[in-house]
Amino acid sequence: MQQLLAVAIRDILPNKVRLAITRLCFFFNAICSKVLDPVKFDDLENEAVIILCQLEMYFPPAFFDIMVHLIVHLVREIKCCGPVYLRWMYPVERYMKILKGYTKNLHRPEASIVERYIAEEAVEFCSEYIKKAKPVGLPESRHDDRVGGKGSRGLHVITPSVEDLLQAHLYVLNNSNEVLPYIVQHQHLVKQSNPKMSKNWVLKNHNKTFSDWFKDKIFADENVSETLRKLAHGPKRNVITWQGYDINKYSFYTKPMLTVNSKHIR
Structure with missing residues (x-):
């Protein structure tokens, strides 16, 4: 809240009120951080007093109850008990909401919570105990024990255009670590052969001629790896x-588009 409130009020409140609330947000950000500097504790304590004085100038007396006054004592509590994030109640409050959802009998809320909690513990224990057992009468997932992908329907063999193949080949070469030294070498050769040309021209010429140059370079060397030979082959x-x-x-299926004459993965 202290991180979003300063952004939410920047255009809806007067400047003085916005400044006081923003300083309060910065104060809470400082005391809620995981790393605290003990040297700055006195400054933070003085900052809390100044912020409360500013709030008293812009808000009515009904706004100030005991909860607002407790801001003054937060820094002293950090000195005695340690960082705030180790002691705040957010996890407890979230779990209290879960326990509140267990209440089905309003006349006996405690007994209802206990009964549901015990039932949940029993179910979790049984599920952990028999998680390796094979289920009976339940469908098994076709994705289990599968590392790679597998086609499920609609097998087709297509022949892309030469431009698409060259573009795909160049993309694979540019994203292979073993090919990186050859890319640098070819770019240097293109730039050295055309020293007056711009970087864009050098890059375009490199993309246009690199595949053929790389293929000739690899097949002329007998000591290269098999991976480079396969990459050079195309x-x-x-x-x-x-x-x-x-x-x-996950299962992916192609779906014909209405506006584009192609298919995409949904």
């Missing part, structure tokens, strides 16, 4: 496509 002309594909515990 992609196959025929590409396998699927209308359905299972990977990473």
Whole structure:
């Protein structure tokens, strides 16, 4: 809240009121941080007093109850008990909301909470105990025990255009670590052959000629790795496509677009 409130009020309150509330937000950001400097504790304590004085100038007396006054004692509490984030009640309040949801009998709320809590503990224990057992009568996920992807429907073999193949090949080469030294070498050769040309021209010429130069370079060297030879050989002309594909515990299907004459993964 102290991080969002300063942004939310920047255009809806007068400057003096906004300044006081923003300083209060900065104060809470400082005391709620995970790293605190003991040297700054006195300054933070004085800052809290100044902020409360400013709030008293712009807000009515009904605004100031015991909760607002407790801001003065927060820094002293940090000195005695340590950082705030180790002691705040947010996790407890969230769990209290969960326990409140267990109440189904309003006449016996405590007994209802206990009964639901015990039932949940029993279910979790049983599920952990038999999690490796094979379920009976329940469908098994087709994604279990699968690391790689697998096509599920609509197998097609297409032949992309030469431009698409060259572009895909260049993309793979530019994103391979083993090819990086050759990329640097070829760019240097292109720039050295055309010293007066701009960087954009050098890059375009590099993209246009790198695949053929890389292929000749690799096949002329007998000591290169098999991976570089496969990369230099380039992609196959025929590409396998699927209308359905299972990977990473998700199923993807192609869907024809109404406005574009293509297919996309949903």
